[in-house]
Amino acid sequence: MHVLITGGAGYIGSHTAKILSRAGSRAIVLDNLKRGHRDAVRWGPLVEADIADRSALKEIFEKYPIDAVIHFAAFAYVGESMQAPELYFQNNVVNSLSLLESMRAAGVRKIVFSSSCATYGYPTEIPIREEHAQQPVNPYGESKLMVERLLHWYGQIHGLAWVALRYFNAAGADPDGELGENHDPETHLIPRTILAALGRVPCLQIFGTDYDTPDGTAIRDYLHVTDLGEAHLAALKYLDSGGASTPFNLGTGSGHSVREVAAAVERVAGRDLPYEELPRRSGDPASLIADASKARRVLEWIPRHSSLDEIVRTSWNWLAKSAQVPAASGADQDTKEAGSE
Template structure:
């Protein structure tokens, strides 16, 4: 299939372009390079542009005879979204509407949307399945939920076929070292811990040691970025085969604590990891773990990277050489 990968110069998008190409599909990467990197575009043609440019979007969709879209482009800093919600709704919501309208104008009716577990808010129970109430507690999560609702209504009205993939915590890198994670600023835990081990920064901060978890620190479900990419390709092929529109969680179903991540980086790197303990951050859920049953049932998908040390190992190889 000819697939437009929107945000394909970013972390997850670039790994998905790689996976699409390896599966025999033809990715075309569309990115404004605000957050992405041109060096990460190694699979498929690159078009630099912004989602607000509806004319360019329609031109790209038609000239490349695009059959489906995978949409990654979004701002994703929770704290920033609270401080500047306008920026998040303009970029994550209004720009997505521009993309959807260009798709409809060009008769492209299939989209895989990059959603998030942040749409659930503070979970009522874990593991979290897709029927769990969605009560986001920040504008970032709310912007993703709003897009999910738009996809639902556009599906009803315009026969748009969609899958909303609700990610848990993306981590790791291409084990061949071709691409990996590179954010500025970096907020993801595993790269921060690795940078502390490499003495590129001061001690990593552990926010909260009094949660009702096994060691008192917050627990998250870490999923390897290539497993995420594989799920996008499967979702694309599922829709192309006539599958039903729906949300699907992506995670391993197993959670690891912040302290376990610090210990894992220490094991993998053979280096001490300096850390400091501090109070909880407001709005941080104690535990976020996916119930990935639907992904297995609908897409035949299961995360191949199940062990934290294996995920951290690929991240360590990337960051220690970059």
């Protein structure tokens, strides 16, 4: 299979390219490198271009017999989307529409899309099922929902076959140590906690210690990026065998609190972490946990690397050896996908 991976120089896209190529597919990466890394593209060719560049897309579709697209390319900071929503509607929505048009012109009819639990907004039921109301509370989540709606109508009218994978919190790094998370700024809780343990940020900031959770801190569902990549492979197989277009939640179905994450990092680091307790941030739900039973049942997908200890250990190994990861700036960590800053 020839698969075009948009955003394949980014965190999840690069891990997925490796997994696809190991499984025998040809992974062609398209990335404008605005937020990705050239050296993360090692399992197939890199086309340095924007998803909105119609002539670059035309060339790719002429050069390679692309069977399907996995569409990761997007901006993905909740906080940034609250300050500059236009960036998110332009890049995540308008540019995705352009990609769909390029696919349509070339007759490419299968797509796996990176959606998010941010499309649900504040959950009214935990664990969250795919049927849960989608009421995003920030432009990032809204932009992902808008693309889901584009996919729906392209399916209805143009016969596009699609899967929307609603990720919860991606975490961890390639178990072989070849890839890892390398965002700038780094806003995700696990890498920021590790950076605090490594002395590369001053301390772990804990936002909210009075939630209605067992230890008072917010709970999230962390999924190892390798398990996430495997789910994309399963989604491609599903579409290839004629599976109906549909969304799937991707998570483990169990959550960990901020204090549990901190304790797991302390176990790996072998020392106590400096931390600071701060008030809750508005828009941070107490708990976000996936009901991913549909993906397990329909895609026959089983997360195998997502114990908290394995997530932290692989992430630690990557960050400890990686000189290229910047000492994170003062950016707030993002403990959630669904809330707003």
